[in-house]
Amino acid sequence: MDEIGGLSSWDKILPLVEFTYNNNFHATIGITPFEALYDRRCRTPLCWYQDGEHLIVGLELVQQTMKKIKKIHVNLRIGQS
Numbered sequence: 001m002d003e004i005g006g007l008s009s010w011d012k013i014l015p016l017v018e019f020t021y022n023n024n025f026h027a028t029i030g031i032t033p034f035e036a037l038y039d040r041r042c043r044t045p046l047c048w049y050q051d052g053e054h055l056i057v058g059l060e061l062v063q064q065t066m067k068k069i070k071k072i073h074v075n076l077r078i079g080q081s
Contacts, residue, residue: 028079029072036072039065 022033023042034042 028075030075031068031072036068039068 025032029036032042
């Protein structure tokens with residue numbers, strides 16, 4: 001494999017590829033895979049906080065999670081049709 005950014009071995013590049021894949025918008029599910037899994041955007045050193053961020057617990061957490069799951073299911077059905 002050709003050298004990319006000073007890295008010449010695929011096993012050194014793979015974590016960067018995985019990070020990029022998991023933190024980019026996927027039209028099929030309508031959000032990033034990271035956001036689908038963790039219910040928030042990924043924090044990087046360039047953007048370590050989010051304005052308006054608050055702690056979600058109890059019933060509100062369950063309701064928001066169910067809403068996101070339904071949205072992902074709808075987007076997956078649309079993508080498969």
